[in-house]
Amino acid sequence: MRLRSLCEFVGLAVLAVVMVGCASDVEASGSDRSIAVMDVHGRVRLPLEITAGTQASVLVFVTTDCPIANAYAPEISAIARAYEQRGFEFFVVHVDPDVSADDARRHAGEYELDPGFVILDPQHDLVRALGITITPEVAVVLSDGTIAYRGRIDDQWADLGKKRRAARKQDLRAALDAILAGRSVGETRTRAIGCSIPILSER
Structure with missing residues (x-):
């Protein structure tokens, strides 16, 4: 025994x-850098293929009907404006398979998101590659495919139904600042608060 x-x-x-x-x-x-998806203008995009001169790809996963994701739209736009000129490429990724390009374009207009950033992931190729489980959730991918950061935008939402007046930690901005400074990201994983990813139906 x-x-x-x-x-x-x-x-x-x-x-x-x-x-x-x-x-x-x-x-x-x-991540798989060969993943190809469509944007709202019908163009093929390779969001994980980091081109020369680009620090990283920043992918923000959303759905049109998630109130927390929609509430973050102004902050998503503000971060994109602040960092896209500093070498980061931004993507707003719609993960609902029932959302069309027209739906995503209208959503971008309603929430003042740059439609040039908006792509569709109806088959969840990016979701699976990056381990995304919530909207809104962010993944920052370096040129070698490393996921430098994945998680929340900031900590304004402590939990579902528990929103602080203001964020105490700007997690995404801190990660991007660390990359710009050539440092390792301090906290590479955080817990995103929001809505579950829609389940793909069998087709």
């Missing part, structure tokens, strides 16, 4: 090491 217990313990320990190793590899492998 002791030998069996020892073997089981060793087996579990080896499995744990293998699982940790696999998780690290997945994390290090980053």
